[in-house]
Amino acid sequence: MRRIIIVAMILVFFNLGLSQSEERTGWGWGGVPAVNYNADDGFGYGILLDLFNYKDGGYSPYYFKINPIIFFTTGGKQDHTLFFDAPYLLGKGMRFNVRLRFKMEDFYPYYGLGNDSEYHESYIKTNDDNNSLDTLHGKHYYTVQSDEVILISNFQKALVYREDGKPKISALAGLGVIHVNTIENENEGVVTKYRYDIDSSGVLTSKDTKKAFNNFLKFGIIYDTRDNEPAPNTGVWTDLVGEWYTKLIGSDHRFLRLTFTDRRYFRIFEKLVYANRILVENIFGDAPYSMLYPVGGSFRFDEGLGGYRTIRGVYKNRYIGTTKFLMNMELRYRFYEFSFANQDFYLAANIFYDFGRVWHENDKEGGFKNLHDGKGLGLHIGWNENFIVYAEMGFNKEAGSQLYIDIGYLY
Numbered sequence: 041m042r043r044i045i046i047v048a049m050i051l052v053f054f055n056l057g058l059s060q061s062e063e064r065t066g067w068g069w070g071g072v073p074a075v076n077y078n079a080d081d082g083f084g085y086g087i088l089l090d091l092f093n094y095k096d097g098g099y100s101p102y103y104f105k106i107n108p109i110i111f112f113t114t115g116g117k118q119d120h121t122l123f124f125d126a127p128y129l130l131g132k133g134m135r136f137n138v139r140l141r142f143k144m145e146d147f148y149p150y151y152g153l154g155n156d157s158e159y160h161e162s163y164i165k166t167n168d169d170n171n172s173l174d175t176l177h178g179k180h181y182y183t184v185q186s187d188e189v190i191l192i193s194n195f196q197k198a199l200v201y202r203e204d205g206k207p208k209i210s211a212l213a214g215l216g217v218i219h220v221n222t223i224e225n226e227n228e229g230v231v232t233k234y235r236y237d238i239d240s241s242g243v244l245t246s247k248d249t250k251k252a253f254n255n256f257l258k259f260g261i262i263y264d265t266r267d268n269e270p271a272p273n274t275g276v277w278t279d280l281v282g283e284w285y286t287k288l289i290g291s292d293h294r295f296l297r298l299t300f301t302d303r304r305y306f307r308i309f310e311k312l313v314y315a316n317r318i319l320v321e322n323i324f325g326d327a328p329y330s331m332l333y334p335v336g337g338s339f340r341f342d343e344g345l346g347g348y349r350t351i352r353g354v355y356k357n358r359y360i361g362t363t364k365f366l367m368n369m370e371l372r373y374r375f376y377e378f379s380f381a382n383q384d385f386y387l388a389a390n391i392f393y394d395f396g397r398v399w400h401e402n403d404k405e406g407g408f409k410n411l412h413d414g415k416g417l418g419l420h421i422g423w424n425e426n427f428i429v430y431a432e433m434g435f436n437k438e439a440g441s442q443l444y445i446d447i448g449y450l451y
Contacts (some may be wrong), residue, residue, distance in 0.1 A: 069094040070427035071340055072447065074111070086111030090427050095128075100206075101269045101426055104129050116146035133198030133207055139340075141190040145227070146205045148186035149357050150234045153243055154402035155410055157359065159438060174312075178230035185223040186330075192216040194338065196262065208265060212281065212338050214258035215287060215289070220330045221251035231409040243402065245398035248329045256283040262338050270426050271372075271388075271449055272305040273313050280340040285327070295325025299336035303451050311374040317451045319366040332360045332400075344398075345412070348444040351394040353414025353434025361398025365408075368451065373419075390432070392450075412436075420449070 060214045072088045088109045095103040104126035111119045124397040125137040151157045163177035172179045194214040198207035218412045222236050260281035266272040283297040299321040321335060333344035342349040346358030350366055370392040375388040395413035399406065418432030 041279075043239050050169075063097040064092075064424075066094060066096040068163075068424065068426070070423050072429055074445070075188065083115075084111060084113035085115070090447070092426060099128055102127070116144075118142065118144045122178060132205075133201070135196040135198075135207070135210070136194070137339075138193040139190070141188070142189070143186070143188045147180060147196045148182040148222075149182055149355060150184050150232075151182055151286040151334070151355075151358060151360075152233060152237060153360050154400035155359055155361060155397045155412075156402070156404050159355070159358075172230075174230060176230065178227040178232070180225045180227040181230070183225050183227075183231050183232070184234045185225055188225075189219045189222045189405075190217070190260075194258065195336075203266065206264075208263065210262045210264070212258065212260035212262055212279070213215040216254075216256045216258060217290075218331075219251070220254060220328075222249065222330055247293065247326065250292075252323065252328065253283055253290055254293055254328070254331050255289045255291040256285045256297075257289065258283050260338055266305065268425065270428055271420075272315070273307045273423060275305050276449075277303040277305075281336055282337050283336050285325075285331075293326065293328055293331070295323055295327040295331070297321065297327075297331075297336050301337050313372045315368075315370045315372060315449075315451065317366070317368040319364065321364040323362045327362070328451065329360060332362060333357050335364065335366075345396055346434070348434075348442075349450065351396055351412060351414045351434075351436075352392065352432060352444065352450075353416055353436035353439060353442055354412060355396070355436075355439045358439075359398045359412060361400035361403075363399040364396065365398075366394070366396035368392065369448075372449075374422075384424050388421040388422065389417065390420065391415075391417045392434075393430075394434075416441075418444075 069089065069091045074088060075088050086109065089107065091106040092102045093104050104124070107123040107396040109121040109232065121139065121141045123139045127135045130136055133273065151159055159182070162182050163174050164179045165173045166179050167173055193216065194212060194331050196210040196212050198210050202208045225232055238249060250419065259277055262279040264277050266275035266277050279301055281299045285291045285293055287294060299319065301317065301319045303317045308314055323332065335342045335344060335350065344357045344360060345364060345366065347350055347352040347356035370390055372388055372390045374386050374388040379385070393413065393415045395411045397411050414434045414436045416432055416434040418430055420428055420430040422428050428448050434442050434444065
């Protein structure tokens with residue numbers, strides 16, 4: 041089944057701040073009402089907001105930011121987030137952020153474990169009445185029900201400063217609480233891939249099927265020389281982060297996740313930037329399959345390989361493994377700038393190529409064979425530098441084309 045995400049959105053052209061040509065003070069904000077549709081979730085509706093506080097001025101990119109996201113779909117998906125980021129609230133050189141997320145999905149993807157997991161489009165095809173054509177597998181063969189509550193806090197302390205006074209090298213500490221509950225879908229009475237991997241193949245065990253807390257202590261080091269956080273033109277952003285899941289803070293599982301991420305930005309011409317990201321991650325210990333999906337890091341706790349945060353054009357969370365490799369290459373060209381209603385805007389186009397793979401004990405091939413990739417292009421609209429809305433189309437041989445609309449650059 042070919043899934044194409046179609047999103048229609050309208051920008052709300054209001055902002056409480058000054059134009060970018062003046063030093064910003066007080067409050068500023070931007071918002072995106074969103075409507076979307078895809079074959080799994082039905083019609084979706086919600087709103088994304090960015091609330092910026094610049095205090096009395098002199099704080100870049102902002103004094104603190106509040107980013108609430110409310111999202112529903114008629115197909116039973118809810119994804120609500122409240123993110124707070126404060127680069128200066130606790131004092132110079134100390135940055136604090138916290139993210140609270142409620143995510144409930146009736147049709148969360150599960151394709152099996154490993155880089156060689158198979159997907160058969162014919163298994164989930166339906167007729168005009170939305171009834172399964174393949175009675176041996178059913179339209180929900182590759183899905184489960186998933187409910188997650190995620191709370192992650194990060195504290196950064198600057199160790200070395202740049203000439204402009206911003207942190208160059210920072211130490212990171214944090215705490216995460218993740219509650220996961222995975223439930224088998226009924227699938228018209230037909231066994232799903234999830235149930236098959238429990239009962240028949242033995243790929244999944246009891247630790248993978250029970251609802252549980254996965255709580256961790258975070259530690260790491262960050263190196264950051266970006267000239268502009270929301271849309272860097274030059275610089276490096278590298279971090280090495282560990283997440284220790286331990287029963288000392290109530291985790292039901294014990295394991296260690298280590299994630300290395302390197303992002304580099306090169307200004308080729310005045311308005312042309314090349315951006316590159318490399319990510320390598322490994323999990324030590326006996327983690328449940330639901331914790332093999334996410335990608336760790338200093339800023340986000342993202343979904344796994346496949347989808348708009350990793351390999352664009354590939355189905356969301358397509359590949360699950362204990363080790364991950366990911367590379368993103370992207371050209372960004374700011375081709376038009378203008379002012380409207382005392383606000384500064386710009387338009388930027390981008391082309392990208394993403395690729396990566398996972399490693400798991402189920403894999404038939406090791407090394408760097410069988411890499412999975414996606415490629416595409418997009419359009420970004422920048423509003424006073426800090427608020428960026430984008431639309432990107434990714435292409436992949438298996439998934440076809442997928443359209444993504446969100447806020448901010450991928451990295």
